[in-house]
Structures are given as C-alpha cells and as structure tokens.
Amino acid sequence: MILLLHKEGMMNSETVIATRNLIKHFGNVEAIRGINLNVQRGEVYGFLGRNGAGKTTTIRMLLGLIQPTSGVVILLGKSVRPGTQKVFKQVGSLVEAATAYPNLTVYENLYLQRKIIGCPSENISEILSLLHLQKYSNRPAGKLSQGNKQRLSLARALLHKPEVLILDEPISNLDPAGIIEIRTLLRELVDNRDVTIFMSSHILAEVAHIADRIGIVHEGLLIEEVEYSEFQQRARNYLDLIVSDRENAQSILQERLNLQKIERLNEKVLRIFDINDRAPEIAHLLVNSGFQLYEMTHGVEDLEAHFMELTGGVS
Amino acid sequence: MMFLNILSAEFLKLKRSRITWITWLAFSIMPLIGAMFMWIVMEPDRASSLGLLGTKAQIAGVTATWSGYFALLLQTTGIGGMILVSVIAAFVFGREYSEGTAKNLLTLPVARSWFVIAKYIVVLTWFGFLTVSLVIEGTGIAWAMKLPGYSASILQSYTSDIFLEVLIAWLIVPPVAWIATLGRGYLAPLGFTIFMLILGNVFGATGWGKWFPWSIVPLFAGVAGPRVEVLAASSVFVLLLTFCAGTTATFLQIRYGDNTQ
Numbered sequence: 156m157i158l159l160l161h162k163e164g165m166m167n168s169e170t171v172i173a174t175r176n177l178i179k180h181f182g183n184v185e186a187i188r189g190i191n192l193n194v195q196r197g198e199v200y201g202f203l204g205r206n207g208a209g210k211t212t213t214i215r216m217l218l219g220l221i222q223p224t225s226g227v228v229i230l231l232g233k234s235v236r237p238g239t240q241k242v243f244k245q246v247g248s249l250v251e252a253a254t255a256y257p258n259l260t261v262y263e264n265l266y267l268q269r270k271i272i273g274c275p276s277e278n279i280s281e282i283l284s285l286l287h288l289q290k291y292s293n294r295p296a297g298k299l300s301q302g303n304k305q306r307l308s309l310a311r312a313l314l315h316k317p318e319v320l321i322l323d324e325p326i327s328n329l330d331p332a333g334i335i336e337i338r339t340l341l342r343e344l345v346d347n348r349d350v351t352i353f354m355s356s357h358i359l360a361e362v363a364h365i366a367d368r369i370g371i372v373h374e375g376l377l378i379e380e381v382e383y384s385e386f387q388q389r390a391r392n393y394l395d396l397i398v399s400d401r402e403n404a405q406s407i408l409q410e411r412l413n414l415q416k417i418e419r420l421n422e423k424v425l426r427i428f429d430i431n432d433r434a435p436e437i438a439h440l441l442v443n444s445g446f447q448l449y450e451m452t453h454g455v456e457d458l459e460a461h462f463m464e465l466t467g468g469v470s
Numbered sequence: 471m472m473f474l475n476i477l478s479a480e481f482l483k484l485k486r487s488r489i490t491w492i493t494w495l496a497f498s499i500m501p502l503i504g505a506m507f508m509w510i511v512m513e514p515d516r517a518s519s520l521g522l523l524g525t526k527a528q529i530a531g532v533t534a535t536w537s538g539y540f541a542l543l544l545q546t547t548g549i550g551g552m553i554l555v556s557v558i559a560a561f562v563f564g565r566e567y568s569e570g571t572a573k574n575l576l577t578l579p580v581a582r583s584w585f586v587i588a589k590y591i592v593v594l595t596w597f598g599f600l601t602v603s604l605v606i607e608g609t610g611i612a613w614a615m616k617l618p619g620y621s622a623s624i625l626q627s628y629t630s631d632i633f634l635e636v637l638i639a640w641l642i643v644p645p646v647a648w649i650a651t652l653g654r655g656y657l658a659p660l661g662f663t664i665f666m667l668i669l670g671n672v673f674g675a676t677g678w679g680k681w682f683p684w685s686i687v688p689l690f691a692g693v694a695g696p697r698v699e700v701l702a703a704s705s706v707f708v709l710l711l712t713f714c715a716g717t718t719a720t721f722l723q724i725r726y727g728d729n730t731q
Binding site: 181215218219220221222237238240241242243244246248250251252254255256257258259263266267268270271272273311 | 472475476478479482483486487488569570571573574576577578579580581582725726727728729730
C-alpha cells in the first residue's frame with residue numbers, strides 16, 4: 156500500500172502522516188467518511204472542525220487507539236494499526252483531556268514515561284524547565300490546576316523528543332499567557348528541531364497563528380485543505396455597515412450598484428463582500444437616498460468567518 | 471530490561487495508591503475476626519452474654535485450637551481473598567480507563583501485552599504480600615492467645631493451603647481484567663465479581679462446584695459444604711482454562727479493541 160501510494164505520487168519521502176480513504180463507523184454512525192490527509196515534514200497542520208466533526212476520532216486512528224473500519228494510516232512511512240509499536244518512539248501525543256496518575260507527582264508521572272520509553276533521565280528536568288513545571292515537580296498531579304495538567308500532558312508528549320507531535324486541543328485549559336507560551340514553544344520545535352505537528356483545535360485564532368496548513372473536517376469529511384498563506388491571499392474583503400432601514404438599504408445596494416454578496420450579520424450590521432474600491436460610492440448612494448449611515452468598517456475575512464461559511468454557520 | 475521497567479512502573483503506581491492500604495487493612499482485619507471467635511469459644515460465659523454472636527460461634531462448631539483458628543482463617547481468606555484480589559485487579563486494570571491514562575499507555579512504543587503481564591504480576595505480588603502479612607499476623611495472634619494444639623505440621627499445612635487458595639483466586643483474575651478493559655473502568659469488573667460470587671455459591675451447593683471457577687475456592691476453603699482438600703483434576707483444568715481464556719480475551723481487547731475513552 157505504501158509503495159503504491161509512492162508510485163501514484165500520493166506520498167513522498169517528506170510525507171510524515173498520510174491517510175487514505177479513512178473510514179470509521181460506530182454501529183450505524185458514520186463518524187469518518189473517507190479522509191485523505193497528507194502532512195509534510197516540518198509543517199504545522201491545523202485540523203479544524205466543530206464538536207463531533209470527527210477530529211478526535213481521526214487522531215485516535217492516527218495513534219492506533221481505534222481500528223479504522225477501512226482505509227489506511229501511514230505514520231513516518233509505517234502502516235499504523237492498533238498495537239503498532241516501534242513508530243511511536245518518534246511520536247508524541249496528547250488526546251483530548253489532559254490526564255495523569257493523580258496520586259503520582261509531576262516528576263513521577265514523567266519518570267514512569269521515561270522508564271517505559273527508555274529516554275535519558277536528563278530529559279525530565281529539561282522538559283520541566285521548558286514547560287515551567289519545576290516548582291510543581293513534587294506536587295501530585297491530581298492537585299494541579301487544569302492549565303498545569305495540560306502542561307504536564309504536553310511535557311509527557313515532548314519528553315522523548317519526538318519527530319512528530321499529534322496533539323488534540325493542546326491549548327485548551329490554558330490561560331492567554333500560557334497559550335502564547337505554548338504556541339511559541341510549538342513554533343520553535345518546528346523551526347529549530349524540524350518537528351512536524353498535527354494539531355486539532357477549536358480555537359481558530361490560535362490555529363491561524365501557528366498553522367502552515369489547515370484542514371477543515373465537517374461531518375466526517377475533509378471539506379477543505381489549504382496552505383494558510385494561500386488562504387490569506389484569497390480571503391475576501393468586506394465592508395460592514397450600520398445603517399437605518401437595513402432591508403431597504405440592502406435592496407437599493409443590490410439594485411443600483413449590483414452588489415449581490417450582501418449578508419445580514421446580526422440585527423444591525425450589513426456585510427458586503429467583494430467591494431473593491433466601491434466604499435465611497437456605497438456611502439454616497441446610501442446618504443443621498445436618505446438612509447442614516449452610522450458606521451462603515453472595512454475588513455478582511457478571517458479564518459473564523461471562512462470556517463463558519465464552510466461548516467454551515469451558527470447552528 | 472524494558473519489561474522490568476514496565477513492571478517497576480506498575481509497582482510505583484500501586485505503591486502510591488490508597489488501595490494498597492485499604493486492601494492491607496481489609497486483610498488485616500480477618501485474623502482479628504478469627505481471634506474474636508476464638509475468644510468467644512474460649513470464654514463461653516462471656517460468649518453467652520454476647521447473645522447471637524456467641525451462639526453463632528458455638529453453632530459453627532469452631533474449636534479454640536491452632537487447627538480451629540487456621541481453619542477459620544482459611545475460610546475467611548477464601549471468600550475475602552477472592553473478593554479482595556478481584557478488587558485489586560479491577561483497580562489495577564480499571565484505573566487506566568477511569569483516570570484516562572489508558573490512551574497514554576497504548577500509544578507507547580511497547581507491546582501492549584506487556585502491560586497486561588506486568589499488571590498480573592503486580593496483582594499476584596500484592597495479593598501474595600497481603601497473604602504473608604495475614605499468616606504472620608494470624609500466627610502471632612494464635613501465640614498471643616496461647617491456643618492449644620500447636621504443631622509445626624499444622625501451621626505448615628494450613629499455611630500452604632492458604633497460599634494455594636490465593637493462587638487459585640489469582641487464576642480467576644484474568645476474566646476480571648478482561649471485563650475491566652472491556653467496560654473501561656472499575657464498576658463493571660466489580661459488578662461481574664459480585665455476580666460470579668453469587669453464581670459460585672449456587673453452583674457450590676448443586677454439586678457442580680468443581681466445574682465452576684468461582685465455586686472452587688469456596689469448596690477448597692470449606693465454605694460451600696464439606697471441605698475439598700485436594701482439587702480434582704477437572705477443577706485444575708477449569709481454573710487453567712479460565713486463566714488462559716481470560717488472558718487471551720484481555721490481550722485481544724487491549725490489542726484490537728477501540729479505545730474511545
């Protein structure tokens with residue numbers, strides 16, 4: 156299978172994570188309906204989706220925690236199934252909620268992992284320092300705050316200095332300063348140690364800050380995969396207007412200026428897409444037609460707006 | 471070397487758990503209960519003033535001797551031990567799911583079966599330690615109470631029977647481990663244990679006890695009717711079959727079962 160994918164150009168020597176026609180059913184529920192992923196060495200891949208879209212199920216299949224109904228997972232050139240072992244020497248992971256043995260101290264939790272994996276003992280102090288956990292070293296994990304539990308889980312994932320990190324919601328539970336710190340750390344790992352990161356998140360702004368490529372999963376399908384730089388280039392301009400008599404204002408803009416891409420954002424705001432340089436023209440028309448124009452704001456569509464559009468808006 | 475590391479990690483997890491103290495306390499109480507019965511039998515006047523408890527002690531045909539005391543210990547550790555070893559196994563296997571750490575273990579670059587074997591060894595070692603502690607405590611109590619009828623052969627015979635009983639109880643741990651991995655937590659295996667103990671009593675009373683794993687310990691301990699001092703070949707076969715089937719099911723579950731916890 157791996158050779159076939161190479162032959163067909165669907166994988167190359169730089170492909171770190173690949174899935175082909177990945178499908179997972181839980182009884183009658185089609186959780187994943189055919190996902191094809193390609194994650195290249197040294198990139199941060201942001202895996203976005205709503206709750207229940209299939210992010211965690213996909214990650215569990217990547218890690219061999221659940222058996223795909225059909226399809227293949229290839230990690231660092233090796234096929235992954237439940238029970239696969241060797242490849243995980245180069246993989247660090249964090250799946251869903253941060254977990255640790257509550258009666259064991261932070262140090263002991265890392266010590267257990269180190270003993271089982273067999274990495275050098277100095278890795279523990281290094282990782283404790285990197286994640287600012289030294290002062291909690293002797294505290295039982297059960298007595299840590301949620302944010303520090305999250306740091307401990309990240310420390311566990313990073314302890315053996317893996318080539319690949321597969322992280323499910325790595326920044327959830329962190330405070331804003333912690334988010335920036337972890338974001339910087341992850342970026343450094345990619346830039347300086349050539350680590351590849353596959354991370355899911357529901358905090359879209361954070362993914363936008365760190366990801367090189369973004370995959371959007373919806374109802375078990377990968378509905379878009381795009382380089383973040385490409386996304387930025389094609390992001391649409393828009394103009395938000397707060398104007399009196401919104402319905403009539405929309406009609407007149409559509410009729411007189413032939414502006415068809417207009418959305419009512421909320422009770423007050425009209426959002427007009429693809430306006431180019433027509434803002435003065437729009438303002439002139441509305442004012443001359445007797446509308447009260449309270450506010451005009453120019454903006455560029457962000458990842459959140461794009462995500463909402465792709466996944467069907469607010470449900 | 472790697473397996474020894476896994477094993478020592480499992481021991482560290484157990485050492486830091488409250489269950490170690492709880493199970494030790496539970497097992498330590500058993501010789502004291504036996505001692506109370508001995509005291510009641512030795513002091514019939516006081517026993518009668520204790521009402522039902524004293525009467526029950528007399529009815530049970532307990533004799534205040536080394537042999538009587540250790541026969542009582544054999545009975546209490548038989549049933550108590552079966553419950554306790556199942557609780558330990560349910561904890562050792564089920565905690566990984568209840569505490570959400572199974573997903574961490576299963577993504578480590580080591581054979582999943584090693585975790586199962588290491589956990590079996592931890593359960594056996596801890597249960598063995600509890601039993602040694604119980605025998606020492608029981609011997610001490612019997613000396614302190616100056617029970618008549620001491621002989622080294624009686625002590626040796628009952629001690630070896632208690633350890634054999636422990637081994638039999640351990641052989642029926644794998645189905646508990648399997649239920650813990652299947653049910654992903656403590657509750658399912660504990661429920662399973664209680665159900666099996668009830669069934670064990672039922673089968674023990676019907677004469678099919680030697681074929682039912684959870685009846686064999688009560689029969690050997692003399693709790694479910696007259697004591698079976700030597701296990702029938704069929705019972706040994708059933709116990710080994712239970713161990714092998716439970717272990718295979720646990721291996722398969724941990725190797726191929728979906729971990730969605």
